[in-house]
Every structure is written in C-alpha cells, then in structure tokens.
Amino acid sequence: MTDNHHSASAHITPYLTLATVLVVLLALTFVTIEITSFDLKAWNVTLALLVACVKGYLVLSYFMHLKYENLLIKILVGMVIVLFALIIIITYIDYLFR
Amino acid sequence: MEHQAKAHLLEHRDDEASKLGMWLFIFTEILLFGGLFLVYAVYRAMYHTQFHEASLELNVIFGAVNTIVLLVSSMAVAMALTALQENKVKLSRQLIWLTILCAFIFLVNKYFEWGGKFEHDIYPGSELLKKLEHGHILYFGLYFAMTGLHALHVTVGMIILIVVERRIKAGKVHAGKFVFLENAALYWHLVDLIWIFLFPLLYLIT
Amino acid sequence: MRAEVQEFYRGTYLENTGRYRGIWAWLTSTDHKRIGLMYLYAIAAFFIVGVIIGLLMRIELISPGKTIVEPQTYNGFFTVHGIIMIFMVVIPGLSATFGNFCLPIMIGARDVAFPRLNLFSFYLFLFGSFLAILSQFLRHGPPDTGWSFYAPYSTTTGTNVIMATTAAFILGFSSILTGLNFIVTVHRMRAPGMTFFRMPLFPWALYATAWIQLLATPVVGITLLMIIAERLFNIGFFNPELGGDPVLYQHLFWIYSHPAVYIMILPAMGVITEIIPTFCQRKVYGYKAIALSSVAIAAVGYLVWGHHMYTSGMSGKSLWLFSFLTFVVAVPSAIKVFNWLATMYKGSIDMKPPFLFALFFIFLFTIGGLTGLVLGALATNIQVHDTSFVVAHFHYIIFGGMGFAAFAAVHYWFPKMYGRMYNIKQATIASIIMFIGFNLLYFPQFIIGIEGMPRRYYDYFPEFQPAQIISTIGGFVLTAGLILMFYNLIRSARKGEKAPANPWNGTTLEWQIPSPPPLENFEEIPHIEEKPYSFK
Secondary structure (H helix, E strand, O other): OOOOOOOOOOOOOOHHHHHHHHHHHHHHHHHHHHHOOOOOOHHHHHHHHHHHHHHHHHHHHHHOOHHHOOHHHHHHHHHHHHHHHHHHHHHHHHHHOO | OOOOOOOOHHHOOOHHHHHHHHHHHHHHHHHHHHHHHHHHHHHHHHOHHHHHHHHOOOOHHHHHHHHHHHHHHHHHHHHHHHHHHOOOHHHHHHHHHHHHHHHHHHHHHHHHHHHHHHHOOOOOOOHHHHHOOHHHHHHHHHHHHHHHHHHHHHHHHHHHHHHHHHHHHOOOOEOOEOHHHHHHHHHHHHHHHHHHHHHHHHHOOO | OOHHHHHHHOOOOOOOOOOOOHHHHHHOOOOHHHHHHHHHHHHHHHHHHHHHHHHHHHHHOOOOOOOOOOHHHHHHHHHHHHHHHHHHHHOOHHHHHHHHHHHHHHOOOOOOOOHHHHHHHHHHHHHHHHHHHHHHHOOOOOOOOOOOOOOOHHHHOOOOHHHHHHHHHHHHHHHHHHHHHHHHHHHHOOOOOOOHHHOOHHHHHHHHHHHHHHHHHHHHHHHHHHHHHHHHHOOOOOOHHHOOOHHHHHHHHHHHHHHHHHHHHHHHHHHHHHHHHHHHOOOOOOHHHHHHHHHHHHHHHOOOHHHHOHHHOOOHHHHHHHHHHHHHHHHHHHHHHHHHHHHHOOOOOOOOHHHHHHHHHHHHHHHHHHHHHHHHOHHHHHHHOOEHHHHHHHHHHHHHHHHHHHHHHHHHHHHHHHOEEOOHHHHHHHHHHHHHHHHHHHHHHHHHHHHOOEOOOOOOOHHHHHHHHHHHHHHHHHHHHHHHHHHHHHHHHHHOEEOOOOOOOOOOHHHHOOOOOOOOOOOOOOOOOOOOOOOO
C-alpha cells in the first residue's frame, strides 16, 4: 500500500540539467529579439510566439518537472492549452470575418 | 489505482494530491491571464500598426533584462528544490534567497519602467493618451493591465517564497516533506512562464 | 442543546465534540457535512430573498406603467434578482450543498481532499454575498445593469457597479476553489476498488462540473476586473471612443457564463440520475452514456457562448459556428433524458416526493431544453432575443430544472442528513402546488415573448396584460407551495419521525452508513467489488 508521501526514489532533477535549460532559454531569448528586429510581416508574431512556446515547453518540462510527472497531469496541461487555443480561435472567427 | 491510506483523517497526508491541487490552481491562473491575452489578440489584430508604434515607447533592454532575471530565478528555485531533496538545506535556502533577490530586481525594474511612463504622461486616462490613436490607447491599457497583474503575481510569489524559506529554516519543510517548496516553485515558474509570453508580445512588436 | 437532542446526535456529525459550542462549532468546522449544511442554509436564505424580489417584480408587472415602484427601482430589482439567484444560489447550488455533503461518502472517503480549503471557500462565499448585499445599500444606489453587467452601460452608469462586480469576483473565487477541491477528491480519495467506472453518477456529475468551475470562472474573474479598470482608470477595452469594442465584453462574459449554466445543471442531472434508479429499484440504463455525456456537455459547453450574442453584430461565420455547436451540445442532454425514461421502464415505481420532483424535473427541463433549440437556431433567435421568451426558457431550465432537482435532492437526502423523516403527504402536495404555480408563472411568458414582450422592461403594451396577470398569479401559487415545503422540512428537521439508515432502499454508499452519519463517515473504508446500482 503506497503511502503517498514522496519516496526516496522520486525523481530529482540534476543541477546540470537545470543549468543547461537556462542556457538554452537565454539563447532563445536572444533569438527572439533578433528575429523581431527584421520586418517579416505576419511571420514576426508567428515566429516570436513559436519561440515563446518552445521556451514555455522547456520551463514546463524541466523546471516544472512535467516531463517526469504522471500521465494525468500531462494530459490535463495539454487539455488546458487546447481549451485556451480554441477560445482564441473561435473569438477570432468573429473578428476576422466581420 | 491509488490505495486509500487507512490512516485517520487527521494523519492523512497525500503529497500527490497537494501537487495536483497546485497544478489545478495554475490552470486557473492561465485562464485568468488568458482573458487579457484574448483582449490583446483581438486588438493587436485590429490595430496592428498602432500597436507597433506604441510599443516603441518601451525599452527592449529593460524588458530583456527582466526576462533574463526571471529565467535565472526560475532555475534558482528549481535548483533549490533539488538541493532540498538531496538534504542540502543551506544550499537550498541560499538558492531561494537568490530567487527572491531576482524577484526584487524585477520589481525594481518594473517600478522604474512604470515611473518613466508616468513621467511622460503615459497611463490609462491621461491627457496625453486622449490625444493618441485608438490603437495606442489600447496598447498602453493592455501594457499596464498585463504587466500590472503580472507584477502583482511576482509580489505574491516573493512572499510565498519567503514563507517557504522560513519554514525550511524551522525544519517544517525538509527532504522527507518538500511538497510545499515544490508547489511554491510551481507557482514561481508560472510567473516566469507568463512573462515569457508577455515579453515578445509587448516589447517586440515589429 | 437539550438533553434529548444531545442524545439523538450522539456519535453523529451533529454532536459537538470539539472545543467549540453552538454556532462556532459550525463556523469553524472543516467537516464536509457541516460545510454542506451551512451552504444549504445560506443558499436557502438567499433564495428566499431572491424569490421576494421576484414577487415584487411580478407585482410591478401585473399592469402596464407604474404599479408599485419607479423604473430605476425596477432595474435594480431585476439586477439584484439575477445576482442573487445566479451567483449566490444556483452556481454554488447543488455542488456546494449536496456535493459537499454526499461526494466524499459516495466515493468511500472520510472528507474532501482539502477540508480547510473547503471552509475557506465557504467564508469567501459569505464574504462575497455580503458585498453583493452591501452594493444594494451604498451611496450610489443598487446596480441597474442587469446581472450581466454589459459594457458600455456598466462602465458608465453611476450606480454601485464596482462593489457588485467585486462581490461576483470573490464569489467566483469560492466556486473555483470548490471545483479544485472536488477534482482532487475524486482523483485521489476514491475507496479501494472504486474505479472511475464504478463511481456513482452524482460524483461523475460533480466531477464534470468541477472542471467547469475551475477553468471557466477565471475568465469572468478577469473580465469583471476589466470592468472595474474601465470605471476607475478609463482603460478603454470596451469603450468605442477609445477604440474598444463592447462586443468583446460580451464574448468574455459569455465565455464563462455559458459554461456556468452547465455548472448549474450538471449536478442537478446527477441528482436525478441517483433518484430514478432508487425509486424504480432498477439499475441505471446506460451508465457509461450518462457518465460520458456529463463530460461531453462540460467540454462542448465551452464552445457555444456566442449563442447569447447572435444579434450583437458578430461575423456570419461566427453565427453559423455557434449555432451548429449549440445543436451539438443538446445531444448529450437528450441522451440523459432518454436514459432516465428507459430506467423507469418496467421498474418498480415508488412515487415518493424525491421521485415526484424528479418527474417534474424531466417535464420542465424538457420544455426548457426544447425552447433552447428555438433560441439556438439563428432565424428564430432574432424574433425572441431579449424577450420574455428567453426569460421563460432559462427559468424552465434553471428553476424548473435545477431548482426542482434541488428540491428533489433535499427530499432524498433529508433522512440521511438529519436522521428524521418529513411528512410525505405535505411534501407531495407542496410539490404539486409548485408544479402548477411554476407553469402558470412561466408558460405565458413564452407566448408574449414571441409576440414581442421585451425582457427587463418595466412597461408594456396593454395586449400583454392578461398573460402578465396569469403569470403573477402563478408566482403566488408557486410561493404558496414553497412555503408549505419549507414549513414541512424545517419542522421535520427538529421533530420529524426517526428515519432508518436506508429508507429508500438505495444502493450507493451513503445509504450503507447510519442516519445521521458519524463524523468520519465510515467505521472502516469499504472495499468496492461491484458496479453501482446493483439492486437485488
């Protein structure tokens, strides 16, 4: 019968992993600043958001430990993101087609 | 399938439940900020050029520094958790103080940023704003609303981290019972996550 | 407490074993059963206030022009009636009351996942309600915007909008925390052997509802803050003079408020799904369909909000999409109605008050649901938008639906909560009087709505008066039934005949423990071997 406390075998994220993720995040921050300094029309916001999503994914997976959590929480996070996206998309269907 | 501990109500402790509860709370925060992001999305699409013009008022260096500060702080609190799980209590507490310091730097930056805006008569309802275009007015409204709500969360996060640090010092949070730090860290990462999106959307509009 | 009452309560959750006595023993209790009852009493009290305001409105509407109050007062009436009924009665509604009382017991747990958070939710509920009431009496006058606070009127009117929206924000937070608590409870605290598909259907309904409470409410939270920001800082999001769009407010508002109606109705459907098998002594027809349809309603319900906005000037594509999705979301509800009827077929029916209320529910909810299709279809909506037709529709669903389900729930779980039985005959008579009064009150409003009677209007053309008179009479008939019901229940809670642990021969876990339950529900946590609703 599990005790539901954290056992000693609970995953501990190594310092090196966390530091590496930080370096990647900082690099991506500079990438974002660079790509938004040219005028690429509609691509600017798309690319900037895409990079932000990658950064977000890294924060979720490694800093927030989502990569090592049970499947339930991963599914729920996905569900919430989908819900939020749908709300924006459906609202856009009003504004873009007026 | 989890088994219910037969322990008495008062002795019942379920760390997975606490963590699940924290994730659920994070979902509510995502939807809360989500409403503001929706407003932003609509008005940026409507007033694209004016959003760009207005965003030139913002200092990208300030924004980038704040981004870096928050990313570092996120790593710091994640490392603090690792340290505590490895029973390195002193290191853990130092890393939490580093996180709190970063939070403080963020807020100081914010204070100067906003102060600069107020000095230039840029704030919702100001005389200057009335003379600007619709897109500019909405951009600044969103700027203050979004960074304001975010800064409020940074402040709350700071307070939570201070409480956690004190509890670690008192031995109430330790290697065998660290869910409180875990949850505080999750909250802090959320604050970072929101800024990751705020930065390009407010500061880097081409 | 008197000695005999103390004796009756010994060993149960109603016995005061802690440091506190009297009302403090309740206000500081983290026991889900006491919290559930405190919510019940508070909500019943707010309901009575809301009914009184409703009756005042009906008196005003009995003749065109001024009858008893000025137009501004009338605007305040329908606003506060909505705020109380929606935010303080039907949204906390069945989740906070019977959800709190029954959920842990029905899944074999001793309490919810976070009992102190549960009590905190209740305090937030009280505080928010207090602010809502305060908004009626402060300097600038009660809000006159309607409970929906549409911009730009809500951002410009002089009345106490900030206080009312703050109240709604706090009430929303209470709802969010209850939802959070229930989700974790269902995931982590089911008894050994109780898989998701061995869980009874009221917990399923509460689980689906909890997700809506959790994810939808923050959106209205931020929207209300935006209204406050408009009023205080002139932020411009909804102000056309500054570039904003009032329709965006409507989007944001309904993104919550449509899922909110599922917060109201899903637990109600869960209650009906518990009552029908018990009083037919047959297992539920289509258990999985009912469980999954609750989830489907919750999910699709997030995507239909625009059907409140067909006349607002949205794009054609939007109109099409929302109408289509609205018809889709009606399907899982219809599935439930079919399954309830199928459960009754060839069952051994016992027409006790809970079952009678459940039958009334099915009838009234069906009318409400079908008229919802009239509203959901684009062409017909244009005719009836913002008329009494809408008012009748939502009262059939919310009051006829959730309200009658709430009455059913009280009459079902009353013996469990108090260990006493009420007067069956009085309950039956009360329910019939209420059913008749209800239909007299609301059905005429469908008719004059189609004929053009606007909603939220103080005055009207004389040809609508006959229907308005019938409606007002119906309101008083309904109230007579309510008074009889309340009298019966309140008297029986103290003096009713002692009730056995399982007066209805139910199969779910709450009927396997004593009435009233002991403090920690179970001597020993049961091990679940079979599916629910196994009638022998």
